[in-house]
Amino acid sequence: MSDSDDDRTVSRRTLLRASAGTAALSAIGSARADDGNERDDLARRFDRDCPDATIEPSMAHCEGASMEGCADDHPRTVALQSAVADALERRYPDVDALLEAGYKPYFDTLETGDDSWSHWLNPAFIGDGDLLEPERPESVLVDNETWRSIGVMFIATQDGTAVAPPAVYGEDAELCSPWHAHTGLPGRFAWWFYRQTYEGAAADGDLEFPCRTPCMLHVWTVDHPESVYAHDAPPREDRDVDPADEPTFDTDAVPGEDDLGWAALPEAVVPDELPADLAPFDPSGFDPFGIDLGL
Known part of the structure; x- marks a missing residue:
């Protein structure tokens, strides 16, 4: 990282640790709680003009979304899950295949240990006009334990702009449209970071920190005790997958023995640095509640 005020940069790892650190603060309580000026100031910095936004992880249903009509045994759900499972098996079975297909790591979830998992995003598929397309999942x-694909997340955008998502099936009381958006700081920051890093949003003059992410929809291909469309990942005991083969990229990590994370991936996967003046905060000094975030 450069020490120059004119050419200061923030490392990718520092920014992502900052994102995880802000989410970890949820264990302390909502940033909206009135227990100190620092917390109030932080909330105002990130929640300005965003009435639903929070510092801690949170989500909201998209307009018109509903889980009421969703059923795992509905023919449309079965068909969609089967198509997704087939595409993952043929084209995107593991991290090696994802890197080859142009997917980028997006470590915005906080689960660690046995239940850890991650999103991988493909800039070529995001906003391409094909929604709910199993062959081109955004x-x-x-x-993260086996390095195997266990589902997809569809993202409702068009040319970088969030759009109204389509229902999976049904209408009224039988509507199945389980789309959600992230309104908490970790998810919002991760989406902002993705757009700046991979879509070059800043080059187009778009530096705005979002109030929420676009609408997103999960489809799990492993058994899930809640739903095929559940927001959270299934527990470890329901992830019946073998570790991926030894990756072809240079790494000392081993699937099934070492958790997938930034340290396991080659440096070339994402840019090492992001101009510090693009960041919505200075992560090197980000310590809103007097907690050492290890930055």
């Missing part, structure tokens, strides 16, 4: 969900 994001693939990966089990």
